[in-house]
Amino acid sequence: MTVNHHLGHFHDLPVHSFTPGAAAQPAADAVAWRIALEYDAACDFAELWSTFLDTVDPATVRAVVIGSWWQRDYEPVKAAVAAIADEAERLPALEALFLGDVTYDECEISWLEMSDVTLLLTVFPSLTEFSVRGGTDLRLSPVRHDRLRSLRFEAGGLPSPVVRAVAASELPVLEELVLWLGVDEYGGDATIDDLGPFLDGARFPVLRHLGLANSEFQDEIASALAHAPVVARLETLDLSMGVLSDEGAAALLEGQPLTHLRAIDLHHHYLTEEMQERLREALPGVEVDLSEAEDEGEDPEDRYVAVAE
Incomplete structure (x- = not known):
């Protein structure tokens, strides 16, 4: 068995991939937002995250799914965790967070380079659901x-x-x-x-x-x-x-x-x-x-x- 598909639903919400510049976006609280870098993306994860928060109404976002956070070569999730945590105050309604919605063709589960994820539980006191995929260097x-x-x-x-x-x-x-x-x-x-x-x-x-x-x-x-x-x-x-x-x-x-x-x-x-x-x-x-x-x-x-x- 391999992890061969992205989440379709999370926290009883349909997962919707955020696309910068899209003509229309769903209501911020109606979906679980999937934030992921495409291979060879022109921006880094912190820039994509910032664009997401500036595009939707972050105050009403209920669920977030984090996909691939690297541009080309695999890298630890530490910088992505920091970027998310730095903007935590803009997401007061966040109830659910999935870190690592990555399939085997993007990165095998045991090749995912993790880090300390404690901060995410600390800065989001309203979380009711927290999931992490990947174990290498996980703390x-x-x-x-x-x-x-x-x-x-x-x-x-x-x-x-x-x-x-x-x-x-x-x-x-x-x-x-x-x-x-x-x-x-x-x-x-x-x-x-x-x-x-x-x-x-x-x-x-x-x-x-x-x-x-x-x-x-x-x-x-x-x-x-x-x-x-x-x-x-x-x-x-x-x-x-x-x-x-x-x-x-x-x-x-x-x-x-x-x-x-x-x-x-x-x-x-x-x-x-x-x-x-x-x-x-x-x-x-x-x-x-x-x-x-x-x-x-x-x-x-x-x-x-x-x-x-």
Whole structure:
């Protein structure tokens, strides 16, 4: 699997690409604005961002999607983050921000050069949704944010300090947390111990959706979740995109009840047909996504996550 298309909707709004000089623009609050540099653009990201803010009514913009921020050669997102943060006061209504809406033909996910993104959470206190794609050199410091309801990190390798920073953050109204953990080869060095604060149910008291996905130790995660206090309050659970096998699925079924869930996402897995049937029978009222079944007979050493490079 690769990231092969740009977002079509974000924050329940259609995504609209900002084009400087366009004859007509939609109402500022009616779309999620996608800001991205074309290859070999004549301006840099800061200039494009400034043009955007001078063209629309920034005071009513609700959602922004940031695409490619480089002109020719890949470069860290640091300057783009600074440019966005410098104008934060002009965006008082901003509720949702997606950083890194980039497809594989523009830049592979693990080639995206990231930086510290903490500032974006600091300068936008009204954010309810924050998503970041890319893990290389990604950094985050523990923060307190009183309105954030959805936090998502997509990576071919999510650095363990970022995972620990999320776990140490104070996010009292967080309802949705998704982490694509990725592989060690691309910096995904988190361990099951790093995930402990997400499992005990105390850190994020209103969490309703948990995604611990795209992992090389998906069986270990499943086994930990089998007895994790957080599961009882979840409505949906995402263990997809990793190397989940019968061992992890059996642990889930032998642990606490899962029949209260509305849905469990296990797509891209290494489950036998027999185990898939066991899951369907054990969870009759739950929407169970078992698509993208890989060859369960493959040597475990050769199994792969859905998104790495």
